[in-house]
Amino acid sequence: MKRNIKCPNCDTWNEIESTGIEKCKNCGNTLIDEKKEREKKLEDFRQEQMDKWMFTIDEGDSKFMRFAKKVGNAGYYVFISILAFFAWLLAILPA
Numbered sequence: 483m484k485r486n487i488k489c490p491n492c493d494t495w496n497e498i499e500s501t502g503i504e505k506c507k508n509c510g511n512t513l514i515d516e517k518k519e520r521e522k523k524l525e526d527f528r529q530e531q532m533d534k535w536m537f538t539i540d541e542g543d544s545k546f547m548r549f550a551k552k553v554g555n556a557g558y559y560v561f562i563s564i565l566a567f568f569a570w571l572l573a574i575l576p577a
């Protein structure tokens with residue numbers, strides 16, 4: 483799939499075919515694949531939220547507590563995924 487990426491250095495539009503890092507045809511500046519960047523940010527965001535909010539299962543927890551925490555974490559993961567999806571959706575919508 484072809485995509486157009488604007489060079490951040492000289493504002494030239496470059497048509498790229500492959501994924502990954504491409505160079506500007508005009509100035510040779512490395513072009514950042516925004517789609518990939520966004521996906522990475524999304525993943526970082528999710529990871530950050532998970533780290534912040536996940537229940538940690540302690541050695542001393544009872545079986546029930548362990549189970550409750552696991553369920554809570556699973557639910558939270560789904561919640562964060564949905565949240566991240568909307569954040570991503572907002573990001574791709576034209577301003």
Ligand SMILES: [Zn+2]
Binds near residue numbers: 489491492
């Ligand atoms: Zn350029």
